[in-house]
Amino acid sequence: MTTTPHRSRADRRRATEARILGSARELFAEKGFERTTIRAVASAAGVDPALVMQYFGSKRELFGQAVQALPVPPAAADGDGLVDQLMASLGVKLGGLPEGTLAMMRSMLTDRAAADHIRAALGRQTDSVGAALPDADDPELRAALMVTALLGVTIGHQLLGLPVLREAPAERIAALLRPALQALSDPIVED
Incomplete structure (x- = not known):
């Protein structure tokens, strides 16, 4: 019988947060900010909408964390x-x-x-x-x-x-x- 390693509460929280962010990225990319709802993100992540709000505070804060900055190319010599x-x-x-x-x-x-x-x-x-x-x-x-x-x-x-x-x-x-x-x-x- 194999046993699964015990995951700490912090590990489970990080995994849930990552799942929410992944779902948010997909939905914001597909629908944009205006048409993406907290409920849709929660549903896609398999969590309660209240949990999304608990982790991120608001749709605006979720959006801010879900999107990433465009990369800045390093300066070249010529x-x-x-x-x-x-x-x-x-x-x-x-x-x-x-x-x-x-x-x-x-x-x-x-x-x-x-x-x-x-x-x-x-x-x-x-x-x-x-x-x-x-x-x-x-x-x-x-x-x-x-x-x-x-x-x-x-x-x-x-x-x-x-x-x-x-x-x-x-x-x-x-x-x-x-x-x-x-x-x-x-x-x-x-x-």
């Missing part, structure tokens, strides 16, 4: 290295984003807190990319254009499911986008 990093991040984004990130993106146009979160994350990304472009004219503007171009491709592919983006191989999208990002990373040479 424009080519930076473009390589951005293209690698695009490959990850086209391959599928974490549900928390999708939830945040889906909710950013209808929920002020989600918009603030995305704005801050994009600001950090822009600062990081801009820091890698010290020799370029208008490094902050160039960085913002690079970051938002990738955001637009990600939204078109992941959230809107534009057929032309969904059907194109990630390598083809990257090959077409790379020269635009490279042009933004290179200093303007005046004749």
Whole structure:
């Protein structure tokens, strides 16, 4: 006869919390903030709605913990290295984003807190990319254009499911986008 190891109360609590967060991520990603309810999250997690409130306090706090910040690419030593990093991040984004990130993106146009979160994350990304472009004219503007171009491709592919983006191989999208990002990373040479 095999015995299962005794799980402490703290271990069971962490497992329940993780299950609730996982269910919340899935529902926020699928329905956005407005259409996701505490009852739906609780049902998906197999717990009582009161337990969700006990663990997280409110739907807003649950949302805040369920979503995760967009990754900030580290600054590269040169424009080519930076473009390589951005293209690698695009490959990850086209391959599928974490549900928390999708939830945040889906909710950013209808929920002020989600918009603030995305704005801050994009600001950090822009600062990081801009820091890698010290020799370029208008490094902050160039960085913002690079970051938002990738955001637009990600939204078109992941959230809107534009057929032309969904059907194109990630390598083809990257090959077409790379020269635009490279042009933004290179200093303007005046004749």
